[in-house]
Amino acid sequence: MTTPFSPVPRVPTSFEAKVNNSTVAVNVQPPAKLKREAPPSIGRTILIRFIVLLMVLMFGMMIYLGVRQFNPMMMMSMFGMLGMVGAVGGGSHLFGGNNPQGELNIERQDYATQLREQRSNAHAIGRHIHGTQTAIYPHPDTLESRCGTRTLMWTSQPPTDTPAVTGTTDRELAESAQTNPWGSARIGVGYRRMEPYIKPTANDAPETYEPVQAAAYMRFIRTHNVIPDCPIGVDIFSRPFIVCMGDQDKLLGAARAMICSLVDNHRPGALQLGIITANVEEWEWLKWLPHVLDPTRRDKNGPARLHWPTLADYAIDQAHVIQSSGPHSGSRGRNPYHRVIFVDIPGEEPDLPAGVSSAGLADHTFVYVRHS
Numbered sequence: 001m002t003t004p005f006s007p008v009p010r011v012p013t014s015f016e017a018k019v020n021n022s023t024v025a026v027n028v029q030p031p032a033k034l035k036r037e038a039p040p041s042i043g044r045t046i047l048i049r050f051i052v053l054l055m056v057l058m059f060g061m062m063i064y065l066g067v068r069q070f071n072p073m074m075m076m077s078m079f080g081m082l083g084m085v086g087a088v089g090g091g092s093h094l095f096g097g098n099n100p101q102g103e104l105n106i107e108r109q110d111y112a113t114q115l116r117e118q119r120s121n122a123h124a125i126g127r128h129i130h131g132t133q134t135a136i137y138p139h140p141d142t143l144e145s146r147c148g149t150r151t152l153m154w155t156s157q158p159p160t161d162t163p164a165v166t167g168t169t170d171r172e173l174a175e176s177a178q179t180n181p182w183g184s185a186r187i188g189v190g191y192r193r194m195e196p197y198i199k200p201t202a203n204d205a206p207e208t209y210e211p212v213q214a215a216a217y218m219r220f221i222r223t224h225n226v227i228p229d230c231p232i233g234v235d236i237f238s239r240p241f242i243v244c245m246g247d248q249d250k251l252l253g254a255a256r257a258m259i260c261s262l263v264d265n266h267r268p269g270a271l272q273l274g275i276i277t278a279n280v281e282e283w284e285w286l287k288w289l290p291h292v293l294d295p296t297r298r299d300k301n302g303p304a305r306l307h308w309p310t311l312a313d314y315a316i317d318q319a320h321v322i323q324s325s326g327p328h329s330g331s332r333g334r335n336p337y338h339r340v341i342f343v344d345i346p347g348e349e350p351d352l353p354a355g356v357s358s359a360g361l362a363d364h365t366f367v368y369v370r371h372s
Helices: 042-065 074-094 100-136 140-146 170-175 211-224 248-265 281-288 311-317 319-324
Strands: 184-193 226-235 241-243 271-277 293-299 302-305 338-344 364-368
Touching (some): 140 248, 271 311
């Protein structure tokens, strides 16, 4: 007896976070321009130095003549000269005029306050993106709890039904957060780009900006344009071949996690999984997945599994598929499903199956797990 299962298609979401029912966005103003002040005239500089020198000479003369010859009225001329120095050199600072340093400190405080408000918005958007990535790329240890839940399992839809995430460059596309995990599988955690990306608008020479504000601005851009510890998925369907490198034991665990992520997001009618390996014991657990069943073959136990001991066996058994399939392309082919074949051949060269060119097969992806 079988139980019908009808998954609820995932609805594409936008990376818009709301705070108090209001959509927030990150709008960072560029730092203020550095104010350029003309240096004081040479005449005023000479006059100030002359007055100071004259005061020093008068004070020295008073000491030389002796205390008995000292007349307090002689100090009046010194106070007058001191007033002249203040008036010529910066009396406005002494008597409540313009204070450039104080105004600059106020501008810095206002800019820091503005960045603090935008930082709260960036954190809200980052939490929303992280939550979305966690929902479509859950940790392998949590997949068991999602089994049988119509709103969680097998909800991914092909890009013909839902718009795919695009970027201007391959790197931007690879680093962009995803809302539809079609054709991709979780491979770990890492950094994701902020969506929408905070583009720097301070494009002039760095020397033209106020240094304290410019440093705070660049720290904000660098820090909040990435989201750390975010689940990351790799697009498998768009590649004809994937060759894994690294520790052999860890590669086996990574392949298991990728398979579990794929079967969690894709229904059996959209994804087929195959395995080429002679190590049947290590991959025996795949027989419980409906994605591994071959609808075109049967054995004594019922529907056969998509399993072949060697690459040569696969080439012989699937010769009709190899001959009738065109080269791999990024778009969907005529088949309703995409077939991902994991190749686990420890100690052997990761060769191509006979008849398969370097362009791959349409609607097929070969993932080489362990090899020499």
